[in-house]
Amino acid sequence: GSGRSFIGTKQAMDPLAPYRSASATWDEPRSSLSVDDAVSLASMTNISEESAGVAEPDGLKLKAVILVGGPKQDTKFRPLSLKCPIPLFPVGGLSMVEQHVYQLAEVKAVSEIFIIGSYSADLFQNIVTQCKRSTGLSIRYLQEYAPLGTAGGLQLYRDLILHGEPDLVILVHSNICCDVPYKKLLSFHSKYTTTGCTIMGVEAPRDQISRYGAMVADPETHQVMHYVEKPVSFVSSSINGGVYLFSRQNFEYLKSAFLRIDDGERVTHEMFLERDVLPYMTTDGQLFMYPHTGFWTQVKAPRATLYANRHYLDSYKTKDPEVLASQAENGPEIVANVIIHATAMVHPSAKIGPNVTIGAHCVIGPGVRIMDAIVLDGCKVEDQACILNSIIGWNCSVGQWARIEGEPVGVNPNDPSTLLSEKPLFNGTGQLEPNVTILGDGVSVADELVVRHCIILPGKELTTSHQNEILL
Numbered sequence: 001g002s003g004r005s006f007i008g009t010k011q012a013m014d015p016l017a018p019y020r021s022a023s024a025t026w027d028e029p030r031s032s033l034s035v036d037d038a039v040s041l042a043s044m045t046n047i048s049e050e051s052a053g054v055a056e057p058d059g060l061k062l063k064a065v066i067l068v069g070g071p072k073q074d075t076k077f078r079p080l081s082l083k084c085p086i087p088l089f090p091v092g093g094l095s096m097v098e099q100h101v102y103q104l105a106e107v108k109a110v111s112e113i114f115i116i117g118s119y120s121a122d123l124f125q126n127i128v129t130q131c132k133r134s135t136g137l138s139i140r141y142l143q144e145y146a147p148l149g150t151a152g153g154l155q156l157y158r159d160l161i162l163h164g165e166p167d168l169v170i171l172v173h174s175n176i177c178c179d180v181p182y183k184k185l186l187s188f189h190s191k192y193t194t195t196g197c198t199i200m201g202v203e204a205p206r207d208q209i210s211r212y213g214a215m216v217a218d219p220e221t222h223q224v225m226h227y228v229e230k231p232v233s234f235v236s237s238s239i240n241g242g243v244y245l246f247s248r249q250n251f252e253y254l255k256s257a258f259l260r261i262d263d264g265e266r267v268t269h270e271m272f273l274e275r276d277v278l279p280y281m282t283t284d285g286q287l288f289m290y291p292h293t294g295f296w297t298q299v300k301a302p303r304a305t306l307y308a309n310r311h312y313l314d315s316y317k318t319k320d321p322e323v324l325a326s327q328a329e330n331g332p333e334i335v336a337n338v339i340i341h342a343t344a345m346v347h348p349s350a351k352i353g354p355n356v357t358i359g360a361h362c363v364i365g366p367g368v369r370i371m372d373a374i375v376l377d378g379c380k381v382e383d384q385a386c387i388l389n390s391i392i393g394w395n396c397s398v399g400q401w402a403r404i405e406g407e408p409v410g411v412n413p414n415d416p417s418t419l420l421s422e423k424p425l426f427n428g429t430g431q432l433e434p435n436v437t438i439l440g441d442g443v444s445v446a447d448e449l450v451v452r453h454c455i456i457l458p459g460k461e462l463t464t465s466h467q468n469e470i471l472l
Contacts, residue, residue, distance in 0.1 A: 014134075015094055015098060015102060015130070015131075015134050016093055016094065016320065016323045016339075017342075018093075018341050018342040018343070018360065019093050019323050019324075019325075019339040019340065019341060019342065020322050020323050060109040060167045060168060060186065061109060061111065061164070061165070061166045061167045061168075062107060062109040062110045062111065062166055062167065062168050062169070062170060063110065063111060063112045063113070063114070063161060063164075063166045063168075063169050063170070064104045064107075064110050064112070064113045064114070064169065064170040064171075064172070065113075065114045065115075065116055065154065065161060065169060065170070065171050065172070066097060066100050066101070066104075066113065066114070066115045066116070066172055066173075066174050067116055067117070067150055067153070067171065067172070067173050067174060068085075068086075068087040068097065068115055068116065068117035068119065068174045069086075069087070069117055069118070069147075069150075069174070069175070070117050070118030070119055070144070070147045071085065071118070071119065072118075072147050073086060073175070073300070074086055076300050076301045077089070077300070077301060077302060078457075079393070079438060079440035079441070079455065079456070079457045079458055080302055080391065080393060080438065080440065082440065082441065082457075082458055083393070083394060083440075083441045083458065085119055085123060086174075086175060086299065086300075087117070087119075087174040087175070088123065088124070088127060089305065090357070090359065090374075090376070091177065091299070091305050091308045091309050091312060091357075091374075092308070092309055092311075092312025092313055092315075092316070092339070092357065093312075093323070093339050093341075093357060094312075095127060096174050096175065096177070096299065096308075097115060097124075097127055097131075097174050098127065098130075098131060099177075099312070100172055100174060100180075101113060101131045101134075101135065101139065102131075102134070102135070103179070103180055103182065104170065104172075104182070105134075105135040105137060106182070107170070107182045107183070107186070109186075110137065110170070111137070111138065111164075111166075112137065112138040112139070112140075113131075113137055113138070113139045113140075114139075114140055114141075114142055114157065114160070114161060115128065115139070115140070115141045115142065115174075116141075116142045116144065116153040116154070116157065117141075117143070117144065117153070118143065118144040118145075118146060118147045118148070118153075119143070120143070121141050121143045124141040125141075128140065128141050142156075142157050142160070144156060147270060148270055148271060149270030149271045149272040149276075150173070150271075150272050150273045150274065151254055151257060151271035151272055151273045151276055151277050152270055152271040154171070154251070154254055154273075155251075155254040155255065155257070155258050155271060158251050158254060158255075161251075162248060162251060165248065166248070167247070167248070168186075168189070168245050168246065168247055169245075169246040169247075169248075169251075170182065170243070170244070170245060170246075171243070171244040171245075171246055171273075172242065172243045172244075173242035173243075175242075175298055175299050175300060176241065176242040176243070176296065176297070176298055176299070177295075177296070177297045177298070177299055177304075177307075177308035177311060177312070178241070178243075178292070178294070178295060178296040178297070179294060179295065179315060180200070180243055181292065181294070184290070185198060185200060185243070185245055185290050186245070188222075188288075188290045189245045189288075189290075192221065192222050192223075192288050193247075193286075193288050194247070195247050195249045195250075195286070196247065196250070196281070196285075196286040196287060196288055197244055197245065197246055197247065197250045197281055197286055197287050197288070198244065198245040198288050198289075198290055199215070199224070199240060199241070199243070199244050199278070199287060199288070199289055199290070200241035200242070200243040200244070200289075200290050200292050201215060201217065201238040201239065201240065201241055201289040201290065201291050201292065202238070202239055202241040202291075202292050202293075202296040203237050203238060203239075203291075203293070204237055204238075204239045205237075206234060206237065209231060209234060209235065209236075209237065209239065210230055210231060210232065211230065212230065212239035212240055213227060213228065213229045213230070213239060213240035213274050213278070214227075214228050214231050214235040214236045214237075214238065214239055214240075215227045215228075215235075215236060215238050215239070215240065215282075215287075215289060216235065216236045216238070217238065217288070217289040217291075221288075222288045222289050222290070222291075223285055223287070223288055224281075224282050224287040224288060224289050225282070226282065227278050227279050227282040227287065229274040229275055229278075229279075238289065238291070240274065240278075241292055241296055242298070244273075250281070250286070253277045253280055253281055254271070254277060256280070257271050257276035257277055257280075258271065260276070261276075295311050297311070302391055302436060302438050303409060303435060303436045305374065305391065306355070306372060306373070306374065306389065306391065306409045306436060307409050309355060309357055309374055310337075310355040310372070310409075313337035313338070313339060313355055313357070314337055316337070316339070317337055323339055324337055324338060324339060325338045325339060325340045325352070325353075330348055331346070331348055332346045332347060332348055332349070332350040332351065332352050332364070333350070333351040333352070334352055334353055335351065335352065335353030335354050335371070336353050336354030336355070337353065337354055337355055337356075338352050338353040338354070338355075338356045338357075338358075339356075339357050339358070340352070340358045341358060341359050341360040341361075341362070341377075342360075343360045343361050344358050344359070344360065344361065344362040344363070344364065345362070345363045345364065346358070346362075346364040347364060347365055347366045347367075347368065349366045349367050350364050350365070350366065350367065350368040350369070350370070351368075351369050351370075352364070352368075352370050352371075353370075353371065354371065354372070355371070355372045355373075356370050356371065356372070356373050356374075356375070357373075357374045357375065358370075358375045359374075359375060359376045359377035359378070359379070359394075360377040360378070361377055361378050362375055362377065362378065362379045362380070362381070363379075363380045363381070364381050365380075365381055365382045365383040365384075365385070365400075366383045366384070367383055367384040368381050368382075368383070368384065368385050368386070368387075369385075369386045369387070369388075370386075370387045370388075371387070371388050371389075372388060372389045372408065372409070373387045373388065373389065373390050373391065373392065374391045374392070375387070375392045376391070376392060376393055376394045376396075377394050377395070378394055378395040378396075379392050379393075379394070379395065379396045379397070379398070380396075380397045380398070381398045382397075382398060382399050382400040382402070382447070383400045383401070384400055384401045385398045385399065385400065385401065385402045385403070385404070386402070386403045386404070386405070387404045387405075388403075388404070388405045388406065389405060389406035389407060389408050389409065389436050389437070390404045390405065390406045390436060390437040390438070390439070391436060391437075391438045391439070392404065392439050393438070393439045393440045393441045393442070393443060393458070394441045394442070395441060395442045396439045396441075396442065396443045396444070396445070397443075397444045397445065398445045399444075399445055399446045399447035399448065399449065400447045400448065401447060401448045402445050402446070402447060402448060402449045402450070402451070403449070403450045403451070403452075404437055404439070404445065404451050405437060405450070405451070405452045405453070406434075406435060406436035406437035406438075406452070406453060407434040407435055407436060407453060409436065432453070432455075432468045432469065432470060434453040434468065435453055435455075437451060437452065437453060437454050437455075437456075438454075438455050438456065439451075439456045440456055440457045440458035440459070440460070441458040441459070442458055442459050443456045443458065443459070443460050443461075443462070444460070444461045444462065445462045446461075446462060446463050449462055449463075449464065449465045449466075450465040450466075450467070451465065451466050451467075452466075452467045452468070453467060453468045454466050454467065454468070454469050454470070454471060455469075455470045455471070456471045457470075457471060457472050
């Protein structure tokens, strides 16, 4: 298979190993495989296949930075972020950070990956250790002493990032869901600029432009002529896709931004690429836009995770079909793209899919129907229950004949660049808008209840039906 060469014995840990086998039976889990004991003798799964057939430029020295933000960004992700920060939330069987690490690991010239954020380093310790074993790369989490914005952490750790004089530094925001075409980006960068910065641009619907950074690029040279963050009027349908190729020279813009807001002793304000760096690069003619036409979305709220989960499962169908659950003689009915953890138990009379992820140690009872949902680790779903368009938090219990239902996440399946806008939680009159249903950690739903378009905070025990409510 394609992929980077790994250190040591060149044996790579397989991050999706717990899902890579036939459908579970009711009698016993498929196995007790963990990521640590499932070793693939081949190279790691190629999750970034879009660049297949594109040659990676020779002789480059690359490092990569994944920007994960901090607890400040988790507020829109509640109640799920009360237990798990957004970058570590599992989508398509892997945390969002892992999805990016394994895509970056496919770029042969990448020698080191830094994960920068203001979360406690303890939260990322296991993920970093696991990813290091999986890829053979040097991977480190660098904690900011305070939230420093999208540029502050880069400036704080610039000497460490630039140690060894890499030719380019790949920057990627952890909250985007995309098969990033890194090889195409590198080829584009080598063709159009040597000292400038390449930014990945994606097309957005006109009504969503104001949520992102919009830019106008020359169609011939691809040089960005105008960049505006969250414009109040229409500028362009091309928006900032959250992926950059920074040359060493570009870090001088970080230094300049730092000096503009420095009080002489320490940084007193956050620094942002979008506000403090990119407009100045644009003025100097140092920003170039690579137009990405494939799938892209941003995950800031739980609703978007169902959209992202759908994409990753669909991508496994062509890139790594063994990960997907298959129809087995004594297994449940599987509809389209589904992944089931090896330790989960699913009754043969259950019907699962499409677009469903079932986590570790879950028990899915007879006659259960699950569609367009993420069921996290340790959940128990009793006989004849139905779960649609919902996220079921860790260790939840759903009673017999209960119905958990959210609003379908509507997208255009024929348009891979369709974005998912952040839907307002409340309408103009203060009423909760229909949305996906979310059960926080350890929620219990009694038999025969209907929970529709609700957000349930952790530890609640529901004994009555609810609709369009936030239950504190």
